[in-house]
Amino acid sequence: MAAPLAYSLIATDLDGTLLRGDDTLSDRSLTALARVADAGAQHLVVTGRPAPRVRPLLDDLGCTGLAVCGQGAQVYDAGANRLLWSVTLDRELAETALGKIEAEVGEVYAAVDQDGVDGLTLIEPGYLMPHPTLPAVRVDRRDELWGEPISKVLLRHPYLSDDELAATARSVVGSLATVTMSGPGTVELQPCGVTKATGLALAAEHLGLRPADTIAFGDMPNDIPMFDWAAHGVAMANGHPELKAVADEITLSNEDDGIAVVLERLLGGTAQYGPLTLSIEP
Numbered sequence: 001m002a003a004p005l006a007y008s009l010i011a012t013d014l015d016g017t018l019l020r021g022d023d024t025l026s027d028r029s030l031t032a033l034a035r036v037a038d039a040g041a042q043h044l045v046v047t048g049r050p051a052p053r054v055r056p057l058l059d060d061l062g063c064t065g066l067a068v069c070g071q072g073a074q075v076y077d078a079g080a081n082r083l084l085w086s087v088t089l090d091r092e093l094a095e096t097a098l099g100k101i102e103a104e105v106g107e108v109y110a111a112v113d114q115d116g117v118d119g120l121t122l123i124e125p126g127y128l129m130p131h132p133t134l135p136a137v138r139v140d141r142r143d144e145l146w147g148e149p150i151s152k153v154l155l156r157h158p159y160l161s162d163d164e165l166a167a168t169a170r171s172v173v174g175s176l177a178t179v180t181m182s183g184p185g186t187v188e189l190q191p192c193g194v195t196k197a198t199g200l201a202l203a204a205e206h207l208g209l210r211p212a213d214t215i216a217f218g219d220m221p222n223d224i225p226m227f228d229w230a231a232h233g234v235a236m237a238n239g240h241p242e243l244k245a246v247a248d249e250i251t252l253s254n255e256d257d258g259i260a261v262v263l264e265r266l267l268g269g270t271a272q273y274g275p276l277t278l279s280i281e282p
Contacts, residue, residue: 033263045063068199108155110156113152218239
């Protein structure tokens with residue numbers, strides 16, 4: 001049925017957006033998402049995390065529908081635990097891209113997300129996981145990263161900032177891969193032309209929804225294509241300046257339930273949380 005809201009599709013990033021810094025969801029955010037679902041709208045997670053690293057969070061959300069994972073390279077059916085669509089990064093192209101980047105900036109540390117619903121995250125010596133709670137398997141040599149099909153490569157540099165590393169990678173990688181920056185310590189290479197908007201568009205089509213039906217929430221430059229696709233893009237207060245510059249709206253931070261604040265406004269009414277009472281106009 002049609003939702004009595006301005007938007008029928010609520011697309012949310014996870015890290016730095018819907019999730020708090022400790023990888024948990026607040027009761028207020030869960031309540032707002034439940035109210036949205038009761039109103040008839042669809043909530044769609046759109047994340048850089050691969051499907052196997054998203055499953056526990058989808059369980060927490062009670063999500064049995066679709067999720068967009070791997071920076072748009074995967075459309076995952078949580079209820080069936082299967083990928084409806086996926087695209088892999090050619091491993092020879094990935095190695096070539098890494099070589100070009102290291103020729104410019106010196107040694108980088110790499111990790112890969114393997115394709116599939118049971119794919120592993122492999123990390124080479126020196127690579128530190130930006131999210132210590134996420135499981136990873138350490139390998140002894142870089143060539144062990146390429147043993148199975150992969151959805152993306154994650155890069156870290158010993159001293160360059162994420163912005164500097166991403167800018168250099170974009171300048172030398174060309175059409176070998178798409179370069180994204182999805183969070184602190186997270187510069188990634190993914191299949192050329194694949195972005196969050198790619199997966200979001202496919203998932204929305206499967207749900208019978210359009211860009212005009214969609215409000216999107218994010219915090220990093222990898223969310224820019226999603227904002228370009230959706231009717232309304234909301235950046236978090238803790239977001240990257242590049243995303244804030246193209247956002248239609250800036251809400252509170254992920255720690256301050258910025259998504260819930262906007263959803264409550266769309267739903268209308270008054271919500272009380274602890275000592276703070278918010279009066280929200282329809």
